[in-house]
Amino acid sequence: MGEGEGGGLGGNMKLEYTPTWIVAAVCSLIVFISLVVERLLHRLGKALKRKNQKPLFEALQEVKEELMLLGFISLLLTVFQGAIQKICIPTSWTKDMLPCKKEHSKEGTDAGEKHFRSQFFVGVLGGGRRLLSESGFGVEHCAAKGKVPLLSLEAIHQLHIFIFVLAVTHVIFSALTMVLGGAKIHQWKHWENAIQKDVATAGPKKFTYVHHFDFIKDHFKGFGKDSWILGWVHSFFKQFYGSVTKSDYTTMRLGFIMTHCRGNPKFDFHKYMVRALEADFKKVVGISWYLWIFVVIFLLLNVSGWHTYFWIAFVPLILLLAVGTKLEHVISQLAHEVAEKHSAIEGELVVKPSDDHFWFHRPRVILYLIHFILFQNAFEIAFFFWILATYGFDSCIMGQVGFIIPRLVIGFIVQLLCSYSTLPLYAIVTQMGSYFQKAIFDEHVQEGLVGWAQKAKRRKAQNTDNATESSDGSRESSVNIELKKLVVQRDTT
Incomplete structure (x- = not known):
């Protein structure tokens, strides 16, 4: 099996050719860190509730929601990165409004774009560019049309x-x-x-x-x-x-x-x-x-x-x-x-x-x-x-x-x-x-007032319903009376 097929020596080693101990070790580390952070937040929340710090506990819940939102955004970027790679745009669209000035070499526009990407989308790790290769399917797909991908894989990674x-x-x-x-x-x-x-x-x-x-x-x-x-x-x-x-x-x-x-x-x-x-x-x-x-x-x-x-x-x-x-x-x-x-x-x-x-x-x-x-x-x-x-x-x-x-x-x-x-x-x-x-008001007073307001609202709704039923009943009785009057008048005539 060659290097290109198995990827055993290359930077693009696929999961099916990765040693299981590496996969298990990395997953264990990620799960461990996640559980530690989750437990710390949970203990902090229990401490705040024990000290009757309800506003700070609600703020902690807000932080958890923000972290969940960030996780969802990151998940969307990961799931749709293939679809984003398939979106091709003309090369001329990438020449304006750049964070860095694009350097053009004598080899042509493609070489200049490659140099710009290597400068702009450098990874956190030294092998980041090789791991998220610019020569992936999206680049080849757009290159066949004479265009470039909307966003590189490494750019998506940096957005994460x-x-x-x-x-x-x-x-x-x-x-x-x-x-x-x-x-x-x-x-x-x-x-x-x-x-x-x-x-x-x-x-x-x-x-x-x-x-x-x-x-x-x-x-x-x-x-x-x-x-x-x-x-x-x-x-x-x-x-x-x-x-x-x-x-x-x-x-x-x-x-x-x-x-x-x-x-x-x-x-x-x-x-x-x-x-x-x-x-x-x-x-x-x-x-x-x-x-x-x-x-x-x-x-x-x-x-x-x-x-x-x-x-x-x-x-x-x-x-x-x-x-x-x-x-x-x-x-x-x-x-x-x-x-x-x-x-x-x-x-x-x-x-x-x-x-x-x-x-x-x-x-x-x-x-x-x-x-x-x-x-x-x-x-x-x-x-x-x-x-x-x-x-x-x-x-x-x-x-x-x-x-x-x-x-x-x-x-x-x-x-x-x-x-x-x-x-x-x-x-x-x-x-x-x-x-x-x-x-x-103190927290227990606030809870009492909220409960009182909810009960008052329910009583008001019930009274409204009862009033509606009684008014409907009175309207029905008045209608019956009028019908009886008409019947009597008809019989007498």
């Missing part, structure tokens, strides 16, 4: 890796942001404890000039309607230092309690805020459809000479600065409203939460923007490491060092700023909307 790296990076970065941001918010717990003690030992109320409150001093700054630009500038810079002070926390906490739970002055606002943030984490950690659209657009615009990977790195930074500025400006607006309406106040300073302070009158818009920022930043970092591990630092896709270093610096700044400034700001400022979240 890129999608997996992107999803894992996004999940890790989101979790890292929530952990660091949660640690920052946890530092506010001593403010909550101090406030609880003050509430227990509160003395008689007294009148205080508004401008004597620290909250007003920090945010009013004399910026009136005529100097709104200075107010925005102040909000922009405040997100970098002391984004949330004790006076901010105290004032917004009191405003929330006086609006939504006036009868419970000892309400644990810090605990509620943490529960609400954990509930939002389920939304942040997922990869929505519009984020995949962004990936497709980036891949489309990643053309040689455009440096799209560099310019697009500024998008999450600009959005993050805009979100942080807006959140700080909401706090300033709360201070301005009180300062412009009152000169002196009896007791503590109370602000009025309202959706009107937020973009489109919807505080949840901030969450969608943070979700997009985290995903895009993770995308930038994942793309960098994918190119580095697959093609090397000197790859034409990687670009020049002058473009690489700023990208990494921007990614680090976005991650740090989002964790220690923007996320804590979001956690407290979005509570200044017109409505509170269901996390205001």
Whole structure:
């Protein structure tokens, strides 16, 4: 049996000519790794349920769903790679919008395409190109027509890796942001404890000039309607230092309690805020459809000479600065409203939460923007490491060092700023909307309310059905009465 038939010595060794111990060993390793990861996720889920961390458990379920989706995408790419190989396109279609400039040799266009593919579709392993041979059936099938395959087998293989790296990076970065941001918010717990003690030992109320409150001093700054630009500038810079002070926390906490739970002055606002943030984490950690659209657009615009990977790195930074500025400006607006309406106040300073302070009158818009920022930043970092591990630092896709270093610096700044400034700001400022979240109740209370609402809905449906039956019965009886009247009239006549 020759090398071409059995493939025993070649790089294209088929499964029927592969030693069984190799197949068994590789399958055992893959199954072992999969079971270990599955068990770890299962144990983590049980730990979260045991600690009554239902929002984080739901976020873990979201991660599992994303991994299942990625597995399905990878399966589709594997199953349909033969069909993709049979899709042939003219050679002229492959000459434009290339991530790297195609180098033409003197041997002609085919040699140039071969050189380009060898540079662009290099495998993670040294033998990757030989394993996923370009001289397969798809290439021969299209070459007979004078065309080329729509996508090479090695390109499909690299798409597998890129999608997996992107999803894992996004999940890790989101979790890292929530952990660091949660640690920052946890530092506010001593403010909550101090406030609880003050509430227990509160003395008689007294009148205080508004401008004597620290909250007003920090945010009013004399910026009136005529100097709104200075107010925005102040909000922009405040997100970098002391984004949330004790006076901010105290004032917004009191405003929330006086609006939504006036009868419970000892309400644990810090605990509620943490529960609400954990509930939002389920939304942040997922990869929505519009984020995949962004990936497709980036891949489309990643053309040689455009440096799209560099310019697009500024998008999450600009959005993050805009979100942080807006959140700080909401706090300033709360201070301005009180300062412009009152000169002196009896007791503590109370602000009025309202959706009107937020973009489109919807505080949840901030969450969608943070979700997009985290995903895009993770995308930038994942793309960098994918190119580095697959093609090397000197790859034409990687670009020049002058473009690489700023990208990494921007990614680090976005991650740090989002964790220690923007996320804590979001956690407290979005509570200044017109409505509170269901996390205001403990988990057992939430379950009780949900059960009560479901029972009320069922009772309402039953009452509606009974009312319909009774109305139908009354209509039938009235019809019978009218028929009897007509019969009597007919008999009498």
